[in-house]
Amino acid sequence: SPRSIVTEPTSSQSSSKSPELQVAVPLRNSLDPWDALPGDGEAERMHLLQYYIEAFVPSVQVAPIATSFYTSLYMPWSFQIEGMLDAILAISSAQLARRSQDADRAKHLRAVSSRHERKCYQFIKERLHPSGGLPEDTYQVTAVILILVGLEALNGVKTTRWISQLKSVQRILSALTPEQSIMDCVEVDSLHRHFTYHFASASLMARVSNAGKPCSTEQGLIPISAALMPGTIDPLMGISYQLCDLISRIQYVTSSNPAFPLATEASFNVIEQGIQSWTYDNPFALGVDTPIALDLIALAEAYRLAALIQLYRTSPSHSTNIAGCAARAMEFIARIPPGSAAESSLLYPIFLAGAELDDEAAIEKCFRRLEDIQNRNRYENVECVQKVLKEVWRPKLEGGQRRDWEEVGLHILPAISMANHITSTMATPISFRDSLDTTNLKDRSVLITGAASGIGLACAIKMAEEGAIVTMADRQNTAGAVIAELTARGLRAQFVHCDVTSYEAQASMFQSAIQFGDGQIDIVIPNAGILAEKNMFDMVPTTLPKLGDSPPPVPGSACLSVNLDAVYNTCYLALHYFRLPRTAATTFTPSIVLIASLAAYIGYPYSTTYSMSKFGVRGLFYSLRERAMRSSIRLNLVAPWFVDTGITKQDDFVADNGAVLEIVGYASMNRVVDAVMRFSSTQNLCGRSVGIFPRGNEDIHDDLEGGFGGAVVGKHMREIKAIVAQDMQKQAHSSP
Numbered sequence: 154s155p156r157s158i159v160t161e162p163t164s165s166q167s168s169s170k171s172p173e174l175q176v177a178v179p180l181r182n183s184l185d186p187w188d189a190l191p192g193d194g195e196a197e198r199m200h201l202l203q204y205y206i207e208a209f210v211p212s213v214q215v216a217p218i219a220t221s222f223y224t225s226l227y228m229p230w231s232f233q234i235e236g237m238l239d240a241i242l243a244i245s246s247a248q249l250a251r252r253s254q255d256a257d258r259a260k261h262l263r264a265v266s267s268r269h270e271r272k273c274y275q276f277i278k279e280r281l282h283p284s285g286g287l288p289e290d291t292y293q294v295t296a297v298i299l300i301l302v303g304l305e306a307l308n309g310v311k312t313t314r315w316i317s318q319l320k321s322v323q324r325i326l327s328a329l330t331p332e333q334s335i336m337d338c339v340e341v342d343s344l345h346r347h348f349t350y351h352f353a354s355a356s357l358m359a360r361v362s363n364a365g366k367p368c369s370t371e372q373g374l375i376p377i378s379a380a381l382m383p384g385t386i387d388p389l390m391g392i393s394y395q396l397c398d399l400i401s402r403i404q405y406v407t408s409s410n411p412a413f414p415l416a417t418e419a420s421f422n423v424i425e426q427g428i429q430s431w432t433y434d435n436p437f438a439l440g441v442d443t444p445i446a447l448d449l450i451a452l453a454e455a456y457r458l459a460a461l462i463q464l465y466r467t468s469p470s471h472s473t474n475i476a477g478c479a480a481r482a483m484e485f486i487a488r489i490p491p492g493s494a495a496e497s498s499l500l501y502p503i504f505l506a507g508a509e510l511d512d513e514a515a516i517e518k519c520f521r522r523l524e525d526i527q528n529r530n531r532y533e534n535v536e537c538v539q540k541v542l543k544e545v546w547r548p549k550l551e552g553g554q555r556r557d558w559e560e561v562g563l564h565i566l567p568a569i570s571m572a573n574h575i576t577s578t579m580a581t582p583i584s585f586r587d588s589l590d591t592t593n594l595k596d597r598s599v600l601i602t603g604a605a606s607g608i609g610l611a612c613a614i615k616m617a618e619e620g621a622i623v624t625m626a627d628r629q630n631t632a633g634a635v636i637a638e639l640t641a642r643g644l645r646a647q648f649v650h651c652d653v654t655s656y657e658a659q660a661s662m663f664q665s666a667i668q669f670g671d672g673q674i675d676i677v678i679p680n681a682g683i684l685a686e687k688n689m690f691d692m693v694p695t696t697l698p699k700l701g702d703s704p705p706p707v708p709g710s711a712c713l714s715v716n717l718d719a720v721y722n723t724c725y726l727a728l729h730y731f732r733l734p735r736t737a738a739t740t741f742t743p744s745i746v747l748i749a750s751l752a753a754y755i756g757y758p759y760s761t762t763y764s765m766s767k768f769g770v771r772g773l774f775y776s777l778r779e780r781a782m783r784s785s786i787r788l789n790l791v792a793p794w795f796v797d798t799g800i801t802k803q804d805d806f807v808a809d810n811g812a813v814l815e816i817v818g819y820a821s822m823n824r825v826v827d828a829v830m831r832f833s834s835t836q837n838l839c840g841r842s843v844g845i846f847p848r849g850n851e852d853i854h855d856d857l858e859g860g861f862g863g864a865v866v867g868k869h870m871r872e873i874k875a876i877v878a879q880d881m882q883k884q885a886h887s888s889p
Contacts, residue, residue, distance in 0.1 A: 197265075198242065202231075205245040212248070212529075213303075214388040215452060215495045216445045221388040222343035227296055234293045236276030240300040243269035247307050270304065273297050281734040287328055292340045295325050299347045306534045315351075316836075317742055320785050322348050342385075350389040353397035354501070385434075386441065389498060391449040392433040393456045399427045400460045403467070421468060428460050448495035451488040452502075458482035459502035462509060479509035483519065491525050499526065504538050508545050508558040516546050581837050582852035583789075589827060591834045593741060595620035598670025599833070600663065602653050602723060603681030605629040607798035608748060611826050612678060617644040619830070624666035626651040627681070645669075653681045653719035663726050667733065674730050675741055676833045679723035680748040682766075684800045685711040689761040709762070716766030720747065721773060731786060744787040746832045747774055751792050751844060754853070754866045759809040771842075771855075778840035786839075789832040792853065793845035794820040816880045817873055820845045847873060 210223045219225070231238040243266045250262035276297060280289040288294045298318050305315040326341075326348060334341045387394045402424055433453050436446035458478045465471040465478070483506050489495050499522075507519040523542070527535040541561050549555035599616045603609040605627035617623045617639050623646040625632050632648045639646040647669050651662040667674050686692060686709045694705045724745060731743040750757070753767035774790045781788040795801050795810065797819045828843045828850055842855040842862065846869040855862040 201242050201245045201249070201265075204249055205241050209245050209248050210388075211494065213497050215391040215498050216386055216388075216441055216449060217494065218386050218388050220385065222347060223388055226340065226343050227300075230293050230296065234290055236273055236280075236290070236297050237293050239269040239272040239276065240297040242266075243273060244300055244304045244307065247304055251307070266304075270301070273301060287325060291325060291329075292337070292344060295322055295344050296347070298322050299344070299351065302351050317785060319348070319351055323352070346387050346394060347389070349394065349397050349401065350387075353400040386436065386439055386449070391452050391495065391498065392436055392439075393453045396428065396431050396433070396453065396456055396460060399424060399431065400456075400463065403460070403464050421464065424464055425461070428457060428464065431457065445494070448489050448493045451485045452495045452498060455482050455485040455489075455499070455502035455506070458485065459505040462505045475509050476511070479506040480515075482506035483510070483515060486522070487518070491522070492529065496526060496529075500535060500538060504542070504558075507542050510546070511549060511555065513550065516550070520546075581839075581841070582854065583828070583831055583835070583838055583841050583843050584852075585827070585831075585850050589830055589834075591619040591830055593836070594676075594830075594834050596671075597621045597675040597741060597833075598624075598666065598673050599676040599678070600624045600626065600666040600670075600674055600727075601678040601680055602626045602651065602662075602719070605632040605648075607800070608793070608796060608822070608825055608829075609678070609680040610635065611822050612680070612829050613646065614639065615826050615830060616676075616833070617646045621645075621676070622670045623647070624649055624662070624669055626653070626662045626666075628652045653723065654714045656722050659719070659722050659726055663730055667730060673733050674727065674743070676744045676746070677723060677727040678746045678748065678829065678833075679720040681719060682716045682748065682800070683712060684760060684763050684803065684806060685709060686760055686762040687805075688759055692761075712760065712762035712766045713769070716763070717769040717773075720770055724773065724777065728786070742785050742787050742836050744789070744833050745781070746829050747788070747790040748829075749774070749790050749792045749842075751794050751846075751866070753790075753792055754844075754862055755870060759805075774842065782839045787832070787836070788840065789838055790842040790855075791825065791828050791832065791845065792842055793825050794847050796820050796822055796825055796845070798822075813873075813877060816877050817847050820847055824850050844869060 206224060206228070210221065211217065214221060214223065227237060227241065231241050246262045246269070247266040250259045250266060253259040253262060277288070277294055280294050282288065298321055302315045302318050305318070322344075326345060329341060385394075386392060390397050402420075433450075436449045437443070439446075441449070458481050462475050462478045462482070465475050482502050486499060486503055486506070489499065503519065503523065507516075507523075510516050510519060519542070520539075523535065523539050527539065541558055544561040545556050545558050547556075594616065597620075599613075599621045601609050601613050601616070601623065604613045604625035606629065609625070609627070610632070613623050613625045614635065623639075623644075625636070625646060626649045628651060630648075630650060636646050636648050647665070649662050649665045651658045653659055663674065689708070692708050698705075724747075727743075727745055747770055749770045750763075750767045752764055753771040757764045757767070771790065771792075774788065778788045795814060800806065801810075801814075801819070825845050828845060832838055832841070832843075840856070842853045844851055844853045844862075844866060848869075851865055851869070853859070853862040853865045859865065
């Protein structure tokens with residue numbers, strides 16, 4: 154039968170003056186005393202700090218630990234550094250809001266949390282150096298960011314802001330010198346541990362997102378630092394710290410590799426052996442009571458089995474091992490009694506094991522355990538896991554086969570700490586089923602070239618309307634009226650005259666956009682384009698050559714200069730200036746949205762240079778997208794069918810394409826803008842291309858798995874061909 158937790162404190166605990174040692178039992182179910190907020194601001198702050206020590210910390214720790222960085226490190230820092238105090242108050246008030254029974258009090262607490270969260274971001278901003286390098290108050294900035302990651306999980310925020318936050322921490326920790334790691338071993342070890350917990354969480358969803366494909370130099374950024382502080386029970390991972398480091402490396406098994414499958418197999422074997430042979434410190438020798446030690450052992454073994462499940466899911470030849478691992482993991486989970494402190498870290502193993510269950514009785518037990526955890530903790534990420542597993546189990550309970558959680562997770566998972574890694578990724582196709590959410594475009598600095606007309610103008614207006622700070626660049630000085638109208642509406646937009654074929658003019662354009670955008674650039678849309686030269690056969694001189702004649706004049710290539718060379722320079726400058734210190738480095742992933750054309754896939758026979766330029770932009774896209782993903786930059790491509798713009802009104806264009814357009818029609822400008830806005834705002838889209846076809850938008854699947862767009866583009870072009878043929882047939886039948 155399951156053990157029960159002994160709630161009476163031991164003599165050592167009762168005699169201790171340390172706040173964290175006074176809370177050795179699970180958080181009480183009734184939080185009414187904490188609901189009684191003082192009316193005075195200073196008293197409310199002290200109330201929240203007391204809640205942090207006596208309620209929040211015990212609710213997230215796997216055991217009562219005197220050396221917990223939450224109390225022994227973060228609390229002293231909060232009395233020295235205002236940003237640390239704001240972080241603690243933000244997460245304490247957010248958790249208390251979720252537990253409050255009074256709606257008005259909960260609303261007030263959420264407002265308190267939001268206010269302190271904003272102060273945290275301001276604190277981070279003020280400590281960034283314009284020249285780069287480590288921020289001032291390095292350790293405290295790192296701790297604040299990690300607490301904000303926890304706040305994202307608590308609130309279930311449906312953005313990938315926490316991914317950028319983790320990458321910021323990773324960059325900071327990797328930049329610390331060996332001397333710092335030795336001299337400040339307690340601080341550095343604590344930050345490494347806090348980061349490793351979240352980084353291990355991030356590895357899980359790599360199977361959904363195909364994200365986190367690090368190059369070889371990135372795989373060892375955060376080495377295990379446990380050797381500095383041996384014999385330590387981690388507040389979040391218990392005795393499983395080294396195992397969590399191994400878990401974070403599972404994502405490398407699925408990394409693209411020219412040596413595949415040999416390198417992948419070698420990585421698999423190394424990680425499998427590491428997980429199977431991993432030994433943990435004896436918790437009985439670390440000064441904790443027997444019930445807690447037994448819970449930590451059960452938690453560690455559940456983690457080991459969950460890690461093997463995660464690893465075996467990458468290898469079809471090992472899939473037969475998964476069911477056994479899941480059953481054994483659930484046995485260890487059952488050994489941890491409800492209400493145990495170790496329950497706070499059960500989400501990772503219970504999710505992976507639960508998603509592999511087929512027995513209805515086992516499913517019922519897992520469901521009820523998750524319900525109990527959610528009723529006690531009320532974290533949004535627990536609720537999210539429940540939603541995913543319900544969808545996984547539903548077909549099985551209805552007499553069919555359970556669904557795979559990766560398939561379900563693509564549509565449901567927002568931000569699951571210890572069960573999430575939805576990041577900017579080439580594996581997540583763009584979808585137009587959901588309503589457009591542009592809330593994170595507010596105050597973003599946006600630069601659009603070719604913005605005086607057509608697609609560029611339409612995107613600029615929409616961006617400004619969504620609260621972005623927009624720089625409209627063009628060589629045509631015709632945007633003045635639009636700028637005046639936007640400004641009169643209280644929107645922020647400026648016009649910069651720029652000939653994009655001049656590198657110097659583009660550099661000046663970027664400087665102006667950065668200054669206008671509060672010192673940064675967030676989104677770049679290289680849209681400037683022209684349609685100039687004809688098919689090369691039509692450019693060859695009509696006079697026949699004779700021996701001894703002078704060579705023909707140099708053929709024109711204006712399309713290449715504007716549509717390709719200039720786009721290349723725009724992307725180059727964007728990658729450079731994206732590295733400026735960011736006002737909100739942890740909140741928004743910079744974005745480049747390339748405006749190409751379906752000519753990049755099917756060609757344009759009436760202009761050789763136009764076809765070349767658009768295929769070139771697609772080549773630029775291919776070249777940069779994987780590196781962009783690794784560098785926390787989102788790069789995507791929009792490929793429209795003919796759109797009603799100045800280019801498509803040119804006489805030569807109408808002569809060449811007018812008959813088809815009369816039958817098929819233009820692609821909607823609104824659908825082009827919608828795609829650009831989604832790529833600009835949706836943080837988990839990277840390396841995707843979308844076709845704006847006459848009858849709708851669709852992800853082109855321009856990758857190996859999608860046949861590099863052949864299937865999707867071919868389908869739509871056959872539809873166009875059928876429409877034209879049908880119309881011609883009608884005309885033939887109706888003619889006298």
